[in-house]
Every structure is written in structure tokens, then in C-alpha cells.
Amino acid sequence: MSRRRFLKNLSLAGAGLAINPLKSAAQPLNPDPSIKDNPLVISTWIHGMEANAGAWSVLESGGDALDAVQKGVAVTENDLNNRSVGLGGRPDRDGHVTLDACIMDHDSRCGSVAFLEDIIHPIDVARAVMEKTPHVMLVGEGAQKWALENGFSKATFEVPVPPVQKDYEEWLIKSEYKTGVNVENHDTIGMLALDASGRMAGACTTSGMAYKIRGRVGDSPIIGAGLFIDGDVGGATATGVGEAMIRTAGCASVVESMRRGASPEEACYDIVQRILKKHPGVNGMQVGFLAMNMQGEYGGYSVYNGFNYALRTKDRNEMVDAKYMRTWE
Ligand code: ASP
Numbered sequence: 001m002s003r004r005r006f007l008k009n010l011s012l013a014g015a016g017l018a019i020n021p022l023k024s025a026a027q028p029l030n031p032d033p034s035i036k037d038n039p040l041v042i043s044t045w046i047h048g049m050e051a052n053a054g055a056w057s058v059l060e061s062g063g064d065a066l067d068a069v070q071k072g073v074a075v076t077e078n079d080l081n082n083r084s085v086g087l088g089g090r091p092d093r094d095g096h097v098t099l100d101a102c103i104m105d106h107d108s109r110c111g112s113v114a115f116l117e118d119i120i121h122p123i124d125v126a127r128a129v130m131e132k133t134p135h136v137m138l139v140g141e142g143a144q145k146w147a148l149e150n151g152f153s154k155a156t157f158e159v160p161v162p163p164v165q166k167d168y169e170e171w172l173i174k175s176e177y178k179t180g181v182n183v184e185n186h187d188t189i190g191m192l193a194l195d196a197s198g199r200m201a202g203a204c205t206t207s208g209m210a211y212k213i214r215g216r217v218g219d220s221p222i223i224g225a226g227l228f229i230d231g232d233v234g235g236a237t238a239t240g241v242g243e244a245m246i247r248t249a250g251c252a253s254v255v256e257s258m259r260r261g262a263s264p265e266e267a268c269y270d271i272v273q274r275i276l277k278k279h280p281g282v283n284g285m286q287v288g289f290l291a292m293n294m295q296g297e298y299g300g301y302s303v304y305n306g307f308n309y310a311l312r313t314k315d316r317n318e319m320v321d322a323k324y325m326r327t328w329e
Pocket residue numbers: 084185186187188206207208209217218219220238239240241242243
């Protein structure tokens with residue numbers, strides 16, 4: 001990144017201070033994003049470590065990025081102790097667990113499902129939508145019907161799983177619905193991978209916001225909002241309050257910033273900055289972005305501290321703290 005661009009970004013951080021003088025703690029960007037590797041995989045939050053291991057088993061043997069991200073996020077979907085991905089997730093306010101997922105490859109092929117119930121692996125349905133239909137997105141009852149007709153089956157266990165049902169019944173007493181996101185209860189998995197042949201793919205899957213209005217769909221299954229890949233440029237994925245990503249076409253915007261020369265970290269910073277400008281008075285809205293370019297550089301940026309991501313390369317297998325704009329009070 002040029003010095004001019006770096007200085008410009010620091011002054012943008014200054015603009016962040018103007019938005020919220022008390023809480024802004026904008027962290028400066030890395031002036032020289034020199035870490036490059038290939039193959040590599042990054043994914044959101046701590047559950048990304050296990051998901052990356054799933055993806056890595058494909059990548060290390062020379063496999064395709066698309067197979068890697070599908071296998072990787074399926075690990076998280078399979079974990080019934082995860083409260084915001086897969087059928088172990090929290091329900092909507094009517095007590096139904098509804099799942100959103102999408103997948104996208106190097107050549108801009110993509111598939112997506114939203115408001116899907118009772119299917120363990122929505123990411124597999126998303127890939128099947130991509131490969132077997134002329135469409136990109138199927139939702140709700142229609143998505144489930146199509147999945148059942150195409151080799152998927154309904155889960156045979158109780159959904160919500162018993163501990164989640166218990167929490168839901170407690171929640172019902174007050175029925176307080178808050179869209180505020182915090183690190184404990186919102187942790188969609190978004191994953192980006194670059195394979196040994198230099199091809200990129202991404203996947204994103206979630207049970208969405210806990211106790212959401214029935215029918216609500218977030219950013220995660222929306223191509224351009226919760227995930228975007230362009231094999232000429234790179235990719236991005238997101239986590240946090242999905243409405244903010246939809247309003248700004250968040251992940252598509254990150255990729256477009258990289259197309260104009262921004263580093264992955266700068267591109268994530270730019271969109272976080274834009275989101276804050278659009279929501280100047282909003283407190284407690286966590287949003288985090290991850291990006292990777294075709295050179296294998298990667299980075300993340302979030303509104304609040306606490307967002308981290310899992311990184312796997314041939315030499316590294318660790319969590320990385322994303323930079324952030326504000327600290328929690
Ligand atoms: N982005 C997801 C949604 O809005 C939630 C999350 O990341 O936890 O549905």
C-alpha cells in the first residue's frame with residue numbers, strides 16, 4: 001500500500017473519531033501486508049479452527065478450494081453445540097430454527113438457500129442449487145422440498161435441540177428481541193480459501209440472529225452481502241448484524257475496493273467505516289469482515305474489538321485478532 005493511501009486511511013480513522021468521540025479506538029492499518037501464502041484458508045471466529053482443519057484436509061492434498069470450503073463449514077454445521085450455525089442454533093421468535101447458507105467459486109458460480117428448516121447441511125444444498133439448477137437462491141418451503149427431492153433428508157433428531165429449547169422457553173417469558181450482536185451469541189461461519197492452483201472459493205452458513213422475526217433472512221445467504229468472490233480479484237465474507245451488510249452490499253464492496261488497489265485489510269476497514277457513517281448513532285452493532293486477495297494476502301476489520309478469525313497455511317494454524325474501530329464499553 002502506498003504511503004499516501006496509508007495516510008489517507010489514518011485520516012479516515014480520524015473521521016471515525018468524529019462519529020463517536022468517546023468510543024472510537026480505530027486501529028491503524030498494516031502498511032505492508034507482506035504475508036502471502038498458498039494454499040491457505042481463513043474463517044470467522046474460534047469455530048473456524050476446526051472448520052479450517054476440515055478445509056485443510058482438501059487443500060493440502062491439492063484439492064479444489066470449492067470442495068475445501070464446503071467441507072470446512074460443514075464441520076461447524078455438524079456441531080450441535082454451536083448455537084449460531086446449523087441445527088444446534090437458536091430459533092426464531094416462534095421457536096423454529098431456520099438456516100441460511102451460500103457458496104461461491106472462482107468463476108462467480110454461486111448457490112444459496114435461506115429460511116431452510118430441518119436440513120443438517122444447508123451448505124450442501126446451496127452447492128447443489130448452484131450445480132443442479134439454473135438458479136442461485138432457493139428459500140423456505142420450496143428450498144426444503146427441492147432438497148428432499150434431490151437426495152437430502154430431514155434430520156431425525158429434535159430441533160431446537162433440548163438445551164436450546166429450554167433457553168427459548170426462558171426467553172419467551174420476557175420475549176425481549178434485540179438485534180444487538182455480541183461475540184457470545186452471534187458467530188456465523190464465513191470461510192475463504194485459496195487452493196494450490198490459485199483458485200479461490202468461499203462459503204458462509206448460519207442460523208442467523210437468535211429470536212429473529214419469523215421469516216427474517218440476514219446477509220449470510222445473500223451473494224454480495226455475506227459473501228462475494230471474484231477470481232480476478234479476491235473474496236470477502238462477513239459476520240455480525242446482517243442488515244448492515246445487506247444495506248451496503250458489504251462483501252461485494254470489499255471486493256470492489258480490492259479491485260481498485262486496496263489491500264484486504266484496507267478494504268475491510270473501508271466498509272466498516274462506511275457502515276459506521278450510515279449508522280452514526282447506533283451503539284452495540286458488531287460487524288466483522290474478512291477478505292483475501294488472489295496473491296494470498298488477507299486481513300479483517302470489525303466495528304468492535306473481539307472479532308477474530310482462524311488462519312491455516314502450511315506453517316500456521318492459529319487465531320488472529322481482527323483490527324477494530326471501537327471498543328465495547
Ligand atoms: N450475519 C448473521 C445474520 O445477520 C448473524 C451472525 O453473523 O451472527 O444472520
